[in-house]
Amino acid sequence: MRVLLVEDDELLGDAVRTHVARLGNAVDWARTSEDAENSLAAARFDLVLLDLRLPDGHGLDILKGLRARRDATPVIIMTAHDQVSERIAGLNAGADDYLVKPVDLGELQARIHAVTRRYGASVLPEVSLGGIRVYPSERRIVGEDGRDIGLSAREWALLDRLLSRRQAIVSKAQFEDALYEFGAEVESNTVEVYVSRLRRKLGRDVIETVRGLGYRISPHV
Amino acid sequence: MRVLLVEDDELLGDAVRTHVARLGNAVDWARTSEDAENSLAAARFDLVLLDLRLPDGHGLDILKGLRARRDATPVIIMTAHDQVSERIAGLNAGADDYLVKPVDLGELQARIHAVTRRYGASVLPEVSLGGIRVYPSERRIVGEDGRDIGLSAREWALLDRLLSRRQAIVSKAQFEDALYEFGAEVESNTVEVYVSRLRRKLGRDVIETVRGLGYRISPHV
DNA sequence: TTCATGCGTTCAGGCAGCTGTCAGCTTCGA
DNA sequence: TCGAAGCTGACAGCTGCCTGAACGCATGAA
Missing domain, CATH: 3.40.50.2300 (Response regulator)
Known part of the structure; x- marks a missing residue:
C-alpha cells in the first residue's frame, strides 16, 4: 500500500x-x-x-x-x-x-x-440497491436511467455507514456519531431527515426502519 | 456464554x-x-x-x-x-x-x-420454527415464502425469551419480568395477547400452551 | 460587493403502527 | 357440566417516525 x-x-x-x-x-x-x-x-x-x-x-x-x-x-x-x-x-x-x-x-x-x-x-465490486448502482470509491451513484444522482456529504456519510455492514442495524445515536464524530449531542431529528432524503434519491425501499432501534439496508434490494 | x-x-x-x-x-x-x-x-x-x-x-x-x-x-x-x-x-x-x-x-x-x-x-443461533426461519441477531424472521415478517419490540422480547431455552416452560410472570423492567406489574392479560399475536405471525402451532404453567416452543416444530 | 445556489439543520403537523385493556368467546380438566 | 384458564377481535391512546417547509450559512459566480 x-x-x-x-x-x-x-x-x-x-x-x-x-x-x-x-x-x-x-x-x-x-x-x-x-x-x-x-x-x-x-x-x-x-x-x-x-x-x-x-x-x-x-x-x-x-x-x-x-x-x-x-x-x-x-x-x-x-x-x-x-x-x-x-x-x-x-x-x-x-x-x-x-x-x-x-x-x-x-x-x-x-x-x-x-x-x-x-x-x-x-472499493470492491460496486453495490446495487434496487436499480441504483453505488460506486463508493468514486463517491458516485447512478440511477436506473444511467444518470448520476448527486449525494451531499452527510448523505454519503449515512449511506457509507449503512453499507459498511449491510445486515446490521445502525442506531440514530451511531449515525450522529458518524456524522459529527465530536461535539454537542444534537437534539433533533436530523438523522430522520437525511434518511428521508436518501430514500427519495435511492428509492423508498432501500432503507428499512427498525422501530426503536434504527435503520438498515433492506435485504431485499 | x-x-x-x-x-x-x-x-x-x-x-x-x-x-x-x-x-x-x-x-x-x-x-x-x-x-x-x-x-x-x-x-x-x-x-x-x-x-x-x-x-x-x-x-x-x-x-x-x-x-x-x-x-x-x-x-x-x-x-x-x-x-x-x-x-x-x-x-x-x-x-x-x-x-x-x-x-x-x-x-x-x-x-x-x-x-x-x-x-x-x-447468544441465540438462527433457528427454524416450522417453515419460519428466525435470525435473532439480525432481528429478522423470514416466512415460508421468503418474505420478511415484521415483529414489534414486545413480540421480539417474547420470542427471544422462548427461544433462549427451547425446551423450557416460560411462565406469564417471567414474561412480564422480561417485558417490563423491574416488576412493573401489568394488570391484564398482555402476555396472552402477545402470544396470540405471535401465533398469528409464526403459525398456530409454534407456541404451545402448558395450561396453568406457561408457554414453550413446541417440540414438534 | 451582491446575488444565487446548495447544504445542513430545525420545526411542526400528520400518521402508521405499537401497546395495553377489555369483553366476549372457546377450550380444558375435574 | 361447570368453573377456570386461555384466546382473540376491537379500540383508544400514544410513540416514534416521516416529511414539507423554512432559515441561516458557506460558497462561488457575476
Missing part, C-alpha cells in the same frame, strides 16, 4: 513514517503543502495522513482539492488535542477519520486498518 | 444482570474497577458490558488494559446520553459497540446479539 504522509514536524513525521513503513507500506513524506500537491499530482495513493497545520498553507486545502477533483483517496487528518473545530472542519471537508496529537502509534495503526478496510470493502 | 457486567449503579446493574441472565448467560457482576480487573484476570469472558463511570477509576482503563494485552473479548460500553466524548474515546480504545443510558433492554439484547454474532459465539 502506498501512503502519503503530510507532516512538517520532523520528529513526529519520522516516527509515523517508520511505523507505517514497518506495517509493510511504501511511505512518501511531504513536508509542505507544495510537496504534497506535487506528490498527489504525480501518483495515486491508497491513504493520506494529513497534518492540518503546515508552514506554507493549510492542510485542509489539500483535502478540499482532492475531494473537488472527485478523488476519494482515504484521508486521516492529524490535529492537536484542542483543535476541535479543525477536526470538524476536516471531517466536513471529507476526511475519513482523525487522530489527535500526540499521535499514539497503536491508535494510528487501528485507524489505518479501519479506514482502509472500509475503503477496501467499498 | 459468560458475561462480565461492570456497573456500580445497583438498580441498573440488577436490571441488566437479570435480563442478560434470562437470555441464558452466566453473568459476573463487578461493581468497581478493581473487581473487574480481578474477574478479568481470573477468567475468560465472552462479552464485557462496561460502564465507563466507576467510583474507583475510569472504566476506559479496563478496556485499554484488555486491548493492551491483545485481548479481543467483545466489549459494549454504557454511557450517559450526553457523554459523547466518552463514547468516542471508548470506541477508539477498542469497544465494539455502545449503549446509551438509560439502557433500553431491547436494544441491549439486539446489541449483544450483533456483537457476539460478529465473534461467532451467538
Whole structure:
C-alpha cells in the first residue's frame, strides 16, 4: 500500500513514517503543502495522513482539492488535542477519520486498518440497491436511467455507514456519531431527515426502519 | 456464554444482570474497577458490558488494559446520553459497540446479539420454527415464502425469551419480568395477547400452551 | 460587493403502527 | 357440566417516525 504522509514536524513525521513503513507500506513524506500537491499530482495513493497545520498553507486545502477533483483517496487528518473545530472542519471537508496529537502509534495503526478496510470493502465490486448502482470509491451513484444522482456529504456519510455492514442495524445515536464524530449531542431529528432524503434519491425501499432501534439496508434490494 | 457486567449503579446493574441472565448467560457482576480487573484476570469472558463511570477509576482503563494485552473479548460500553466524548474515546480504545443510558433492554439484547454474532459465539443461533426461519441477531424472521415478517419490540422480547431455552416452560410472570423492567406489574392479560399475536405471525402451532404453567416452543416444530 | 445556489439543520403537523385493556368467546380438566 | 384458564377481535391512546417547509450559512459566480 502506498501512503502519503503530510507532516512538517520532523520528529513526529519520522516516527509515523517508520511505523507505517514497518506495517509493510511504501511511505512518501511531504513536508509542505507544495510537496504534497506535487506528490498527489504525480501518483495515486491508497491513504493520506494529513497534518492540518503546515508552514506554507493549510492542510485542509489539500483535502478540499482532492475531494473537488472527485478523488476519494482515504484521508486521516492529524490535529492537536484542542483543535476541535479543525477536526470538524476536516471531517466536513471529507476526511475519513482523525487522530489527535500526540499521535499514539497503536491508535494510528487501528485507524489505518479501519479506514482502509472500509475503503477496501467499498472499493470492491460496486453495490446495487434496487436499480441504483453505488460506486463508493468514486463517491458516485447512478440511477436506473444511467444518470448520476448527486449525494451531499452527510448523505454519503449515512449511506457509507449503512453499507459498511449491510445486515446490521445502525442506531440514530451511531449515525450522529458518524456524522459529527465530536461535539454537542444534537437534539433533533436530523438523522430522520437525511434518511428521508436518501430514500427519495435511492428509492423508498432501500432503507428499512427498525422501530426503536434504527435503520438498515433492506435485504431485499 | 459468560458475561462480565461492570456497573456500580445497583438498580441498573440488577436490571441488566437479570435480563442478560434470562437470555441464558452466566453473568459476573463487578461493581468497581478493581473487581473487574480481578474477574478479568481470573477468567475468560465472552462479552464485557462496561460502564465507563466507576467510583474507583475510569472504566476506559479496563478496556485499554484488555486491548493492551491483545485481548479481543467483545466489549459494549454504557454511557450517559450526553457523554459523547466518552463514547468516542471508548470506541477508539477498542469497544465494539455502545449503549446509551438509560439502557433500553431491547436494544441491549439486539446489541449483544450483533456483537457476539460478529465473534461467532451467538447468544441465540438462527433457528427454524416450522417453515419460519428466525435470525435473532439480525432481528429478522423470514416466512415460508421468503418474505420478511415484521415483529414489534414486545413480540421480539417474547420470542427471544422462548427461544433462549427451547425446551423450557416460560411462565406469564417471567414474561412480564422480561417485558417490563423491574416488576412493573401489568394488570391484564398482555402476555396472552402477545402470544396470540405471535401465533398469528409464526403459525398456530409454534407456541404451545402448558395450561396453568406457561408457554414453550413446541417440540414438534 | 451582491446575488444565487446548495447544504445542513430545525420545526411542526400528520400518521402508521405499537401497546395495553377489555369483553366476549372457546377450550380444558375435574 | 361447570368453573377456570386461555384466546382473540376491537379500540383508544400514544410513540416514534416521516416529511414539507423554512432559515441561516458557506460558497462561488457575476
